Amino acid sequence: MKDNILQWFQEGNITFPGALLANYKKMNIDETELVLLLQVHSFIEKGNGFPTPNDISSRMTISVPQCNDMLRKLIQKGLIEIQDGHGADGIRFEKYSLIPLWNKLIENFLLTLKGKDMEKKQREESDVYSTFEQEFGRPLSPFECETLAMWMDDDRHDPIIIKSALREAVVSGKLNFRYIDRILFEWKKNGIKTIEQAKSYGRKFRQFQTQQRVKIDEEKTQTPSVPFYNWLDHKS
Template identity: 60%
Template structure:
């Protein structure tokens, strides 16, 4: 007897509920009753019943079939589920529910959240960028300097990390001014430098080239050579 119960349970199958639905149904405008009704529709679909009636759905729930009908209409109108036309094996036209609109809404919500996080990160990076420059220069930036920073970000599409790398390069070269940093960024962009690693490698190669040029002059000197990107 117990074995039969266990076998019946296994044969009944299971319903895989997407974690994204459970985590985000509130964000896409659903309440608990609507979600449960959708899951009931999903369950019927999985069992081969493509168009369960409100009566069939309400038998599994604590709401009346009239309420099921009302909620189903709302879900269709608000594009959480759709009713599609199909053809049976006997070539009979029939209707069936589809949850594709629901999955699309969840995907759109994920993409929206990702975009918002990117915007917040960019805003944080830009704010941090101004702070780093002011700290390195030891003073507030002038309006013209702020405009130059904005131009690097918005017009030249330089990332904050690459701009900060150019700032560090200017410090190493002993040329802490915006004209010099602008020249570094120009050279990097011309040579396809887009990441902090590429900037580091390009800067090392540049300094090696400059070191060779000044090696004869520096033979008897202990001073640290300055590397001038403006001579490029």
């Protein structure tokens, strides 16, 4: 993913100035360093890959010695590097590269994204606990909390699927952890990963149970209007 984002930077799909302006503070870059980096980027875009401190200083409010010192510090901080190049005539030249800065921008972006994913996961997991307590009408016991954690961390069940299994248990009138665990086991074994798949799988078993009841008790005038599948009695 990191390589893809770097390529997007290089191809111009992500604007470097915009990304830098939004994230420079998080990267411990001050405003003067920010402007200098943007100036270097501007020179590179216009074909001057190695602007002198005098070139850069002429566009800023800092002196040439200050610019020279700041360029050295940015190189030491790993934000700029000097690369060797060769022209069509074979003459060697030097140029600035901002790829180290792009890489740091990408790392910062990925860390932010990871943090958001963690926050989302924590919210979803917290919502699972709250939903279970609402349905059970009481706080969960330590064992039940441990079981929920095991379903999410060890068995890798999506919180949405766990809540779907809970709803299945409620509809079936079998509100207990053993029944829900059996549902999750059957769903995982049969590759059920979405709510739609879970609903479809449940409907099929209910239809099967309806057919079985009709065969067993043909004398009854009608079958239960809402037949339920007993997950604990299912034999795989």
